[in-house]
Amino acid sequence: MSEQTSEPAETVCPLCAVGCRLDGGGGDRSRANGREGPANPNGRLCRKGVRAFDTADDADRLTRPLIRRDGDLVPVSWDTALGYAVERFEAVLDDYGPDALAFLGAPHCTNEENYLLQKLARTVGTNNVDNRARLCHESTTRTLSERVGWPATTNGLDDVGDADVVVVAGANPAARQPIAFDSFVRPAVNDGTALVHVDPVGNETTRLADVHVAPRPGADAVVFDLLSAQVFEAGGVDDEFVTSRTREYEVFADELAEFDRERARSVAGVDRETTDRVADLLTDADRVAAMTGTGIEGGENAPDSLLNLLLLTGNLGRRGTGVFVLRGLVNEQGATDAGCVPDRLPGHRSVTDPAARERFVDEWGIAPPSEPGPTATELVAGFGDGVRGALVVGEDPATSKRSEAWVQDRLGALDVLVVTEAAETDTTAFADVVLPAAVGIEKEGTVTNLDRRVQRSHGVADPPDGTRTDFAVLRELGQRLVGDGHFDYAGPEAAFDELARVAPTHAGVSYPDLADGGRRWPFDREAVLYREAFDTADGRAPFRSPRPVAEFGREDGLRLVTGGRANGVRGVRDPADRAVRIHPADADRHGVESGTSVVVRGGGVEVETAVRTDDDVRRGTAYLHATVADPLLRRGVSNVVVDPTP
Numbered sequence: 001m002s003e004q005t006s007e008p009a010e011t012v013c014p015l016c017a018v019g020c021r022l023d024g025g026g027g028d029r030s031r032a033n034g035r036e037g038p039a040n041p042n043g044r045l046c047r048k049g050v051r052a053f054d055t056a057d058d059a060d061r062l063t064r065p066l067i068r069r070d071g072d073l074v075p076v077s078w079d080t081a082l083g084y085a086v087e088r089f090e091a092v093l094d095d096y097g098p099d100a101l102a103f104l105g106a107p108h109c110t111n112e113e114n115y116l117l118q119k120l121a122r123t124v125g126t127n128n129v130d131n132r133a134r135l136c137h138e139s140t141t142r143t144l145s146e147r148v149g150w151p152a153t154t155n156g157l158d159d160v161g162d163a164d165v166v167v168v169a170g171a172n173p174a175a176r177q178p179i180a181f182d183s184f185v186r187p188a189v190n191d192g193t194a195l196v197h198v199d200p201v202g203n204e205t206t207r208l209a210d211v212h213v214a215p216r217p218g219a220d221a222v223v224f225d226l227l228s229a230q231v232f233e234a235g236g237v238d239d240e241f242v243t244s245r246t247r248e249y250e251v252f253a254d255e256l257a258e259f260d261r262e263r264a265r266s267v268a269g270v271d272r273e274t275t276d277r278v279a280d281l282l283t284d285a286d287r288v289a290a291m292t293g294t295g296i297e298g299g300e301n302a303p304d305s306l307l308n309l310l311l312l313t314g315n316l317g318r319r320g321t322g323v324f325v326l327r328g329l330v331n332e333q334g335a336t337d338a339g340c341v342p343d344r345l346p347g348h349r350s351v352t353d354p355a356a357r358e359r360f361v362d363e364w365g366i367a368p369p370s371e372p373g374p375t376a377t378e379l380v381a382g383f384g385d386g387v388r389g390a391l392v393v394g395e396d397p398a399t400s401k402r403s404e405a406w407v408q409d410r411l412g413a414l415d416v417l418v419v420t421e422a423a424e425t426d427t428t429a430f431a432d433v434v435l436p437a438a439v440g441i442e443k444e445g446t447v448t449n450l451d452r453r454v455q456r457s458h459g460v461a462d463p464p465d466g467t468r469t470d471f472a473v474l475r476e477l478g479q480r481l482v483g484d485g486h487f488d489y490a491g492p493e494a495a496f497d498e499l500a501r502v503a504p505t506h507a508g509v510s511y512p513d514l515a516d517g518g519r520r521w522p523f524d525r526e527a528v529l530y531r532e533a534f535d536t537a538d539g540r541a542p543f544r545s546p547r548p549v550a551e552f553g554r555e556d557g558l559r560l561v562t563g564g565r566a567n568g569v570r571g572v573r574d575p576a577d578r579a580v581r582i583h584p585a586d587a588d589r590h591g592v593e594s595g596t597s598v599v600v601r602g603g604g605v606e607v608e609t610a611v612r613t614d615d616d617v618r619r620g621t622a623y624l625h626a627t628v629a630d631p632l633l634r635r636g637v638s639n640v641v642v643d644p645t646p
């Protein structure tokens, strides 16, 4: 069942959402080589990307289907494993109905695989389908879809060079999306673009920044509102844009006129000199682009306030402006585009939209359910309760911000858990059926990067004997659970063609059109969204009122800030910098200095590490790498004490 074609031996790096192209042709597999592509125009790969083949060569790969018998996972044939999975899912369907099943996946998988996964959920009769990676950028993408149209990056990476100012907020693209940063942001800055970094803690990105704004963690909305008020006062409003392209400006303008700037500065903990400098840059700039990461997700409404600032200054719908959502996993954008979300059909159409539903009825002959389902987080919380069975495709829900005991309890409470995985994980330990999967560079299909570019990915490595692609598995599960020809796809191309028929984002494009570096959706407009109008009901984007500026409560100890959130793709793990970084003044106060062994304590949990003092860390905060901070995060600890090791 080869899905191999005679395409060039080139594929997309599976290790992050930048979408660099790499050479898959023979030779030395210990180090991957880049090929020039739209996201890596110099043909370079980052130090993570050069290990792309490790994902295929890992000795820990699963190669036999397993089912649980008398408590143990035992190897069986594919036919037995799939038959058993179907039998157990059918039992849940008979006893409890379709909403007792959950389908979780698959930002590591292709668009075609994600399309099949959501189709499987919806044709058995439930919208219980989600992928938790979208949660990395949930509030940013929600703001974008509610206020301008699409939950996605508005512009193309290749127009960052046209920006006069780039604002990076809550992200570290220099380390996390390094090739995008080095190919587009760094040259722009070298060429005169001003870089503003908004982050309580300095990182690799700060090193290139002209201004570092280090607000209190969670205070980004206050900072952006303050900047809007300053730009407003300085005459930096783009009146024509505001009049012709936005709504609800009067209310917003009144609020800006009355905005208490002194108080905002004190609440956000930013000094006047710094914010004046940024306000000047924004007022003088013709083009401003923003890049957002996971760090602004936690605070109140930061994406809304950032969007207000961009609308006020007319910075959407032109080259060198807009919002770049710095997505993480290779196909995080595509999993959502293909409909692996509980409230949207493929192409981001609401499950409640009658016209959208009609298209699916025409194509499928089966109506998708019209009630939005719960989110992945809610679904996992319902395991063993409302949810009795789950199919998990290429995710590891056991890795989460919840306590290990809680997660294990939930996974253990299911009647049936079927997992497709490349290797053993904390989740497979709870599975009733484990299906050994082929990984990215072994598969045919398409993936969509962080600037909406849909690229062909090719099987440039042979999958180990005994594994199957998620596409083949989902097709077979569909044939057995739904039947009637609904899943009789010849291969991924047929699924892509169907996606292009039902999803407005992908309309009008087929595989041959994706040769030479792929295309950005929507394919009729490509790079810059919203040139003429926003994709809202009336074509305008609404302002949203700034939230009242509330004081942050006085905190004991240091506020914990984490970064470097990790995804543990097989064989590639980041060497975590274990040190806790604090400001020298805080180090003095705690009686420690660089190199001192310490315990970082909070919520009854302790982490042992060493101190590194750093002027770029905001006073009153302590920065830890996410993997080191994991035990604290799982307890929901937000403040810590740093004490010398006794």
Ligand SMILES: Nc1nc2c(c(=O)[nH]1)N[C@H]1C(S)=C(S)[C@@H](COP(=O)(O)OP(=O)(O)OC[C@H]3O[C@@H](n4cnc5c(=O)[nH]c(N)nc54)[C@H](O)[C@@H]3O)O[C@H]1N2
Binding pocket: 016, 048, 136, 169, 170, 171, 172, 173, 175, 176, 177, 198, 199, 200, 201, 203, 216, 217, 218, 219, 220, 292, 293, 294, 295, 296, 298, 299, 326, 327, 328, 329, 561, 562, 563, 564, 565, 566, 567, 568, 574
């Ligand atoms: N090498 C490597 N690269 C990766 C990954 C990997 O595992 N390894 N994973 C990928 C994935 S899945 C993702 S989601 C992305 C994540 O990419 P990023 O979002 O860039 O990841 P982080 O390094 O966690 O950066 C978060 C930043 O937010 C800051 N921050 C924390 N709280 C606040 C706040 O309240 N306000 C502001 N303004 N900033 C705050 C932190 O200090 C930190 O600098 O990276 C992707 N890239």
Ligand SMILES: Nc1nc2c(c(=O)[nH]1)N[C@H]1C(S)=C(S)[C@@H](COP(=O)(O)OP(=O)(O)OC[C@H]3O[C@@H](n4cnc5c(=O)[nH]c(N)nc54)[C@H](O)[C@@H]3O)O[C@H]1N2
Binding pocket: 107, 108, 109, 132, 133, 136, 328, 329, 393, 394, 395, 396, 397, 399, 400, 401, 420, 421, 422, 423, 425, 437, 438, 439, 440, 470, 564, 565, 566, 567, 568, 569, 570, 626, 627, 630, 633
């Ligand atoms: N405690 C804690 N929780 C976190 C984070 C953290 O740093 N700490 N990070 C958060 C972030 S940013 C993210 S994005 C998520 C990541 O969450 P997940 O996506 O669940 O985690 P990963 O470890 O990236 O990938 C899950 C599994 O996918 C498998 N896999 C890879 N490719 C394929 C494939 O093609 N097919 C199949 N079937 N399997 C495949 C890998 O073997 C891996 O075990 O976790 C979030 N949760």
Ligand code: SF4
Binding pocket: 013, 014, 015, 016, 017, 018, 019, 020, 044, 045, 046, 047, 048, 049, 050, 177, 178, 179, 180
């Ligand atoms: S930036 Fe991302 S896509 Fe590019 S080589 Fe590095 S890991 Fe791969």
Ligand SMILES: [Mo]
Binding pocket: 133, 136, 328, 329, 565, 567
């Ligand atoms: Mo992520």
